[in-house]
Amino acid sequence: MRLNKFIADAGVCSRRKADEMIKEGRVTVNKQEAVIGMEVSSGDVVRVDGEKVKINTNYEYYMLNKPKRVICSSEDKFGRKLAIDYIKSKKRLYTYGRLDYMTEGLIIISNDGDIYNHVMHPSKKLYKSYIAKLDKDITDDHLEALKHGVVIDGRRTAPAKVKIVSKREIRIAIFEGRNRQIRKMLETLGYEIKSLKRVKVGELTLGSLEVGHYRPLTEDEIKYLKNL
Missing domain, CATH: 3.30.70.1560 (Alpha-L RNA-binding motif)
Structure with a gap:
């Protein structure tokens, strides 16, 4: 499997972002700095920013009504509240389709890296x-x-x-x-x-979901995103 796909399947980020991280020297395979286009197998140890990553077998998909003054990021050096902090899960989750700090509303949160390309890629015109x-x-x-x-x-x-x-x-x-x-x-x-x-x-609506609350996506909503 290509390394960028492995990282995306692990829920870390999109394939494009994975390639950027590889170029920046943030990815290692078996303790060696990774290179663009390399292949990995199930026995290889892949680390991103020093943290071991592995392909998820169980994906989780959520919709959050993001409040104002909340960051759509995996971390924040200023210690501000993150959108992913609202989700009660043991998985490493990421936001897809960012909202700025003062904008509230619908944000998709998941550990399925492929969702990035379905929701955010300009060619989808979503x-x-x-x-x-x-x-x-x-x-x-x-x-x-x-x-x-x-x-x-x-x-x-x-x-x-x-x-x-x-x-x-x-x-x-x-x-x-x-x-x-x-x-x-x-x-x-x-x-x-x-x-x-x-x-x-797209066809996903916030509906009556209250600010600061979240819910799992339905099977139909997940299927819709995957088929975009």
């Missing part, structure tokens, strides 16, 4: 829907601008799907995953976001 509350009424012109794409960080965004919830609240769906994208799109048009919440990822 729409994520958010509810944004603004500091002032949104204009028709700006709604149209969002639908056609606006320029942030020197590059135009892909068209968004936008619906008005009220004069100062919109539902917006995007499939790109650029850093703080929705916040930047609205700030470019002159709005301050009072709150931002993700309510849907």
